[in-house]
Amino acid sequence: MALVQDALRRTTRQRRGLLDPGRTAERIEVVVSDTAAFFRVEGTLVKRSALSVAAWAAVNAQGLRNTLGRVGQLALAAPLVGLLGQNDRTTTTRLTHVLFRDFSEDRVAVLGEEYAETVLKDAILDSGLDLVREARRRGHRIVLVSESIRPFVGALSTYVRGVDALVCNDLEMRNGRATGRLVEPVIGGHESAAWMRGWAAEQGVDLGRSVVYGSHGPDVLMMTAAGEACAVNPDYTLRRAAQGADWPVIVY
Amino acid sequence: MSSIDVRGTLNGAHIVLTGATGFLGKVWLSFVLYHVPEIGRVTLLMRGKKGRTPAERLVDVFAKSHAMRPLYERHGDALGAWLAERVDVVEGDLMRPNLGIADEDLDRLAGDVDLVVNCAGLVDFDPDVRDALGTNVYGPQHLAAVARRLDVPFIHVSTCFAAGTREGRIPEVIHVDRRPDDEPWDVEKELARVERAIDRRLKRLAKPEALQVAEDSARRYAAIKGVDPDDPDDADAWAEILRDAQRREEVEAMRADGHRAAERCAFPNTYTWSKGLGEALLATRHDDLAFTVVRPAIVESALSYPFAGWNEGFNTCGPLSYLVGTWFKHMPGRRDNPFDVVPVDLVARALTTVAAARIRGTAPRVVQVGTSDFNLLTIDRALELTQLYHRRRLRTEGRTAVDRLLRSRWDTTGVHPEHAFSPASMRGVAKAVRGALKGLPKGTPKPVRIAASDAAHRIKQADRPLKKLQRVVELFRPFTHDLHQEFVGGALRALVPTEDTFAYAPEQIDWRRYWFEVQMPGLQKWSFPVLRGEDPPAFEPPVPLNWPGVSKEAAE
Numbered sequence: 001m002a003l004v005q006d007a008l009r010r011t012t013r014q015r016r017g018l019l020d021p022g023r024t025a026e027r028i029e030v031v032v033s034d035t036a037a038f039f040r041v042e043g044t045l046v047k048r049s050a051l052s053v054a055a056w057a058a059v060n061a062q063g064l065r066n067t068l069g070r071v072g073q074l075a076l077a078a079p080l081v082g083l084l085g086q087n088d089r090t091t092t093t094r095l096t097h098v099l100f101r102d103f104s105e106d107r108v109a110v111l112g113e114e115y116a117e118t119v120l121k122d123a124i125l126d127s128g129l130d131l132v133r134e135a136r137r138r139g140h141r142i143v144l145v146s147e148s149i150r151p152f153v154g155a156l157s158t159y160v161r162g163v164d165a166l167v168c169n170d171l172e173m174r175n176g177r178a179t180g181r182l183v184e185p186v187i188g189g190h191e192s193a194a195w196m197r198g199w200a201a202e203q204g205v206d207l208g209r210s211v212v213y214g215s216h217g218p219d220v221l222m223m224t225a226a227g228e229a230c231a232v233n234p235d236y237t238l239r240r241a242a243q244g245a246d247w248p249v250i251v252y
Numbered sequence: 253m254s255s256i257d258v259r260g261t262l263n264g265a266h267i268v269l270t271g272a273t274g275f276l277g278k279v280w281l282s283f284v285l286y287h288v289p290e291i292g293r294v295t296l297l298m299r300g301k302k303g304r305t306p307a308e309r310l311v312d313v314f315a316k317s318h319a320m321r322p323l324y325e326r327h328g329d330a331l332g333a334w335l336a337e338r339v340d341v342v343e344g345d346l347m348r349p350n351l352g353i354a355d356e357d358l359d360r361l362a363g364d365v366d367l368v369v370n371c372a373g374l375v376d377f378d379p380d381v382r383d384a385l386g387t388n389v390y391g392p393q394h395l396a397a398v399a400r401r402l403d404v405p406f407i408h409v410s411t412c413f414a415a416g417t418r419e420g421r422i423p424e425v426i427h428v429d430r431r432p433d434d435e436p437w438d439v440e441k442e443l444a445r446v447e448r449a450i451d452r453r454l455k456r457l458a459k460p461e462a463l464q465v466a467e468d469s470a471r472r473y474a475a476i477k478g479v480d481p482d483d484p485d486d487a488d489a490w491a492e493i494l495r496d497a498q499r500r501e502e503v504e505a506m507r508a509d510g511h512r513a514a515e516r517c518a519f520p521n522t523y524t525w526s527k528g529l530g531e532a533l534l535a536t537r538h539d540d541l542a543f544t545v546v547r548p549a550i551v552e553s554a555l556s557y558p559f560a561g562w563n564e565g566f567n568t569c570g571p572l573s574y575l576v577g578t579w580f581k582h583m584p585g586r587r588d589n590p591f592d593v594v595p596v597d598l599v600a601r602a603l604t605t606v607a608a609a610r611i612r613g614t615a616p617r618v619v620q621v622g623t624s625d626f627n628l629l630t631i632d633r634a635l636e637l638t639q640l641y642h643r644r645r646l647r648t649e650g651r652t653a654v655d656r657l658l659r660s661r662w663d664t665t666g667v668h669p670e671h672a673f674s675p676a677s678m679r680g681v682a683k684a685v686r687g688a689l690k691g692l693p694k695g696t697p698k699p700v701r702i703a704a705s706d707a708a709h710r711i712k713q714a715d716r717p718l719k720k721l722q723r724v725v726e727l728f729r730p731f732t733h734d735l736h737q738e739f740v741g742g743a744l745r746a747l748v749p750t751e752d753t754f755a756y757a758p759e760q761i762d763w764r765r766y767w768f769e770v771q772m773p774g775l776q777k778w779s780f781p782v783l784r785g786e787d788p789p790a791f792e793p794p795v796p797l798n799w800p801g802v803s804k805e806a807a808e
Contacts, residue, residue, distance in 0.1 A: 062639075062663045062665060063663050063665045106764050107636060110644065
């Protein structure tokens with residue numbers, strides 16, 4: 001808690017400095033906070049999973065035959081994703097996005113925009129927004145971590161106020177079409193923790209004074225890498241881990 | 253590769269231009285006047301048309317076209333006076349030797365003109381063969397002869413599709429003795445053959461049996477219109493109907509003859525055949541003349557000049573894009589076939605650079621102005637972009653729930669032309685069903701027979717739009733499905749203008765952005781109303797065009 005108060009004091013000092021009328025513009029130094037709050041998007045901020053994003057895209061594939069084929073694939077993939085999702089999120093994220101194979105870049109862009117407007121906007125959880133506000137108030141930089149792909153969740157940085165960074169997956173494209181693979185590293189699984197450490201080192205963020213809001217089993221690695229952790233709407237695996245690690249659990 | 257000072261070269265130059273009433277002609281005229289205000293003079297060659305004199309048509313070009321908007325914005329009230337110093341009109345007819353210009357008028361032009369540019373062209377894919385020959389074959393020859401007499405260079409605007417059915421990478425050369433299928437071709441003999449065929453056709457059409465066919469058709473139409481051919485009171489109306497029927501028969505026969513000639517010479521349609529023939533004749537007859545053939549690909553909405561999205565009338569993409577927004581969902585299209593679209597202002601830039609190079613004597617014989625060599629757009633991508641644009645539009649602006657929920661999501665896909673849902677197949681099925689409904693066994697109860705007859709009638713009525721659809725789809729099929737053509741664009745790359753205003757950079761086009769923000773909104777505003785038989789928004793000049801002498805003459 002002391003760490004949080006430190007961050008809060010520092011941010012307040014920065015704000016005062018910026019607002020001091022005696023300072024000239026040249027002398028103003030914008031000091032970026034060196035702590036961050038990492039939010040796993042699916043579960044903490046948005047009630048939709050990456051699988052439901054892919055399912056929405058599958059039913060909007062080009063042509064009826066194409067759509068039916070993808071819906072069939074989805075029906076086969078869904079139980080696997082359900083079974084493996086709590087432990088091996090990397091595999092399930094990869095599996096989920098195979099549904100985008102052969103989608104054109106144009107279609108992904110247009111569907112992403114449509115999804116953001118018609119589905120994502122309404123799927124944002126108010127309690128999740130409260131957590132973001134609280135983290136911002138505590139002086140953290142807000143980092144959203146999503147296992148979905150950029151065109152579909154990129155708009156979150158507009159819909160959620162004060163987002164400093166949004167990290168998510170990108171489809172691999174070849175000749176303007178999706179190959180069905182994701183660009184490495186795949187966000188959402190265990191690699192997320194490695195990504196988080198790399199990002200924090202690059203940005204000068206002190207993970208020891210940062211907080212992670214996770215909601216899935218594989219988020220445990222990220223949560224253990226941060227000074228503070230909180231399980232939000234956790235799945236079975238994360239709930240067990242949270243009990244063991246004595247992390248707070250929030251359900252809404 | 254050398255740099256060309258375009259403005260410097262065109263400073264004080266006098267250009268004779270034909271085709272200034274067409275889409276490209278107007279945009280180029282406006283572009284040159286705007287970006288090269290130091291130009292000496294532009295003389296427009298025009299003929300009177302539909303009761304309008306050349307002077308009236310000249311005023312129309314400037315007072316009724318959106319392409320001139322930037323000129324009004326720059327010059328305001330003074331535009332008329334400014335134009336009077338730079339633009340004039342000469343009455344001339346492309347179809348006639350020396351363009352029908354009197355010798356003394358031609359002599360007066362000699363020594364003063366620097367360049368002749370032919371932007372005139374008949375772009376109808378399936379025209380009366382006589383019209384195609386007049387504009388696309390005889391016209392360039394007559395203009396080249398005039399350029400020779402004036403001793404000035406000549407630019408002829410043709411089309412990349414003059415390549416006919418030749419496939420693969422299309423080089424920037426004129427094939428004077430080879431058809432697109434690589435068979436020997438004597439273009440002079442070909443022209444003579446077509447001219448003889450036209451004469452024979454006209455003689456056949458004048459025979460009693462052909463006149464009888466036209467009369468029978470006229471009688472059927474007169475019956476619908478309530479005109480009695482034998483009633484002296486209806487004599488005038490009947491004479492008009494008969495004349496129209498004879499004219500229709502003649503045009504249909506000439507269309508068919510054009511199509512046959514094109515097919516024989518391995519061209520997909522009369523338009524490309526006449527353009528190919530025009531080019532080849534030019535190279536055969538005027539090889540020693542300093543001329544350049546500029547071949548644009550499919551000329552579409554402007555990127556920025558006169559303003560983003562400007563398009564005009566009935567063009568290549570318009571009907572296809574319109575169809576994609578309807579319930580017709582199976583467009584002939586082969587995956588990865590290039591669809592070479594080029595914005596009209598990029599063509600204007602290229603044409604201006606070529607004009608400067610031609611005056612300086614550094615222009616090559618052929619310049620292709622396309623995008624497929626630099627920034628490939630495929631037909632399947634163009635179709636999908638069009639569909640996605642309609643999806644976005646219908647989702648938010650659809651008038652009914654069916655539009656918003658179903659039509660917006662129902663994708664158009666590129667299919668083989670013989671697909672089960674092609675217009676031809678659908679017509680075949682409809683015909684079979686109609687036959688079955690009409691041929692019910694004798695013992696069929698009367699109510700069933702009446703219902704079947706009613707259904708057969710409705711199917712017959714539905715055949716007309718299907719037939720139209722089939723015609724449109726078949727006209728475009730060579731370009732969307734049959735031919736894989738990539739137009740080499742090296743010649744233009746070798747002509748580097750010193751000013752960015754004239755730079756040709758198709759690789760900078762972001763096709764998605766262009767399609768969603770420029771091309772489709774442009775078609776929606778300017779072309780789709782024409783396809784629906786409506787008028788697109790008219791141009792209202794912000795100030796009256798007070799052109800000393802010409803406006804008054806036009807008004808009178």
